[in-house]
Amino acid sequence: MKTVKVYGPGCKRCEATEAMVKEAAARLGIEVAVEKITDAKSIAVAGVMSTPGLSVDGKLVHAGGLPDAAKLDGWLTA
Amino acid sequence: MTTETHAPMPHRAAPDWLWYLGVPVAGVLLYLLYGQLIPISEWLTGLFPVARDSHTGEAIAFFTYDVPKVLLLLTGIVFVTGVLRSWFSPEKTRALLAGKRQIWGYPLAAALGVLTPFCSCSSVPLFIGFVSAGIPLGVTFSFLIAGPMVGPVGLGLLYGLVGWKIATIYLVFGFTIATVSGWVLGRFGLEKYLQDWVRELNAGPVGDLPEERLTLVDRLKIGLEQVREIVGKVWIWVLVGIGIGAAIHGYVPEAVMLKIMGGEAWWSVPAAVVVGVPMYTNAAGVIPIVEALLGKGAALGTTLAFMMSVIALSLPEMVILKQVLTYRLIAIFIAVVAAGILATGFLFNFLL
Numbered sequence: 251m252k253t254v255k256v257y258g259p260g261c262k263r264c265e266a267t268e269a270m271v272k273e274a275a276a277r278l279g280i281e282v283a284v285e286k287i288t289d290a291k292s293i294a295v296a297g298v299m300s301t302p303g304l305s306v307d308g309k310l311v312h313a314g315g316l317p318d319a320a321k322l323d324g325w326l327t328a
Numbered sequence: 329m330t331t332e333t334h335a336p337m338p339h340r341a342a343p344d345w346l347w348y349l350g351v352p353v354a355g356v357l358l359y360l361l362y363g364q365l366i367p368i369s370e371w372l373t374g375l376f377p378v379a380r381d382s383h384t385g386e387a388i389a390f391f392t393y394d395v396p397k398v399l400l401l402l403t404g405i406v407f408v409t410g411v412l413r414s415w416f417s418p419e420k421t422r423a424l425l426a427g428k429r430q431i432w433g434y435p436l437a438a439a440l441g442v443l444t445p446f447c448s449c450s451s452v453p454l455f456i457g458f459v460s461a462g463i464p465l466g467v468t469f470s471f472l473i474a475g476p477m478v479g480p481v482g483l484g485l486l487y488g489l490v491g492w493k494i495a496t497i498y499l500v501f502g503f504t505i506a507t508v509s510g511w512v513l514g515r516f517g518l519e520k521y522l523q524d525w526v527r528e529l530n531a532g533p534v535g536d537l538p539e540e541r542l543t544l545v546d547r548l549k550i551g552l553e554q555v556r557e558i559v560g561k562v563w564i565w566v567l568v569g570i571g572i573g574a575a576i577h578g579y580v581p582e583a584v585m586l587k588i589m590g591g592e593a594w595w596s597v598p599a600a601v602v603v604g605v606p607m608y609t610n611a612a613g614v615i616p617i618v619e620a621l622l623g624k625g626a627a628l629g630t631t632l633a634f635m636m637s638v639i640a641l642s643l644p645e646m647v648i649l650k651q652v653l654t655y656r657l658i659a660i661f662i663a664v665v666a667a668g669i670l671a672t673g674f675l676f677n678f679l680l
Contacts, residue, residue, distance in 0.1 A: 313419070
């Protein structure tokens with residue numbers, strides 16, 4: 251079970267990122283709990299300056315723009 | 329399904345050579361099309377049952393010429409900017425600005441504000457990220473003002489629609505306002521007017537993201553993605569702006585324009601700022617209006633003031649910043665930037 255956090259105030263790209271994570275997890279057969287962090291303070295404390303940001307099991311892996319689909323697979327399987 | 333769990337699915341993608349070939353070919357095609365816009369617009373205008381030299385005919389010609397022109401320019405500018413900005417990121421910019429307390433932190437911040445990709449939806453985390461890294465508040469403001477004020481879209485469209493002289497003037501003065509406003513705001517010692525939680529926040533070290541290695545094709549993809557996203561979002565503003573521009577071009581008599589926005593009417597500069605601030609559009613929407621205003625004899629200073637206040641000071645952005653700034657700080661921020669815009673407006677009306 252992996253915990254994935256999507257950091258972003260709720261813009262279109264943040265939602266797209268969340269959908270990408272769920273789609274990739276389902277395709278790879280990995281169980282994930284996706285959590286959306288929308289509060290500016292929590293986003294900043296996590297060290298994310300450009301949204302959407304992404305962390306897997308507490309480790310920040312991506313910030314700014316949609317993640318690359320192939321890399322996303324890599325983060326989820328790592 | 330079982331094989332896919334082991335190997336990530338190969339993502340369908342165009343081969344690299346297609347990018348190296350396709351981008352220049354698309355560029356040449358768009359350039360050739362750009363050269364044919366006048367005949368196309370005249371032909372379209374001729375389809376309407378109105379005299380070409382009537383008010384309506386003029387307005388239609390303006391609209392049918394400007395719509396494809398602005399959309400083509402916008403596509404080109406957004407693509408090139410997207411590719412160039414792929415070498416920059418808020419994280420790198422922060423590292424460059426942290427510790428720059430000297431005076432040239434301000435112009436550097438303004439320059440990076442133009443080059444760093446960030447959308448207004450992440451301006452709050454970005455603001456906090458900067459301030460918590462010890463970047464002075466004034467330097468942060470220079471960065472935040474320059475981004476929209478001298479954005480490449482505005483400059484490129486000014487260049488294409490109004491000419492290089494005015495585009496250069498705009499660049500120089502927009503950049504100066506961003507730099508000087510940041511410096512002035514920095515002198516005020518405004519840290520105490522941040523929202524409490526921002527001051528107390530000791531944001532941890534920003535995540536150490538591994539540096540992403542991008543190939544040239546990756547960067548071209550980023551450019552194309554930007555075109556899809558930005559042109560897809562602003563085209564409606566472009567149409568509205570050109571519609572207003574066309575109405576001005578076709579129907580507003582020059583005498584009226586001279587009276588309202590001419591150089592003699594000193595009050596027109598502050599009026600332009602007051603009208604411009606609550607107007608919410610973007611550079612792509614306002615520049616066709618600017619083109620029509622200047623064409624009808626509006627004073628350059630007044631028009632510059634209008635354009636700058638529309639682009640650089642927008643209410644929705646203030647609402648976003650309200651999360652981190654108190655009303656008092658927002659008011660000071662608006663006052664300082666508006667003063668710079670007013671000074672620019674008066675200067676040009678006085679000089680010309």
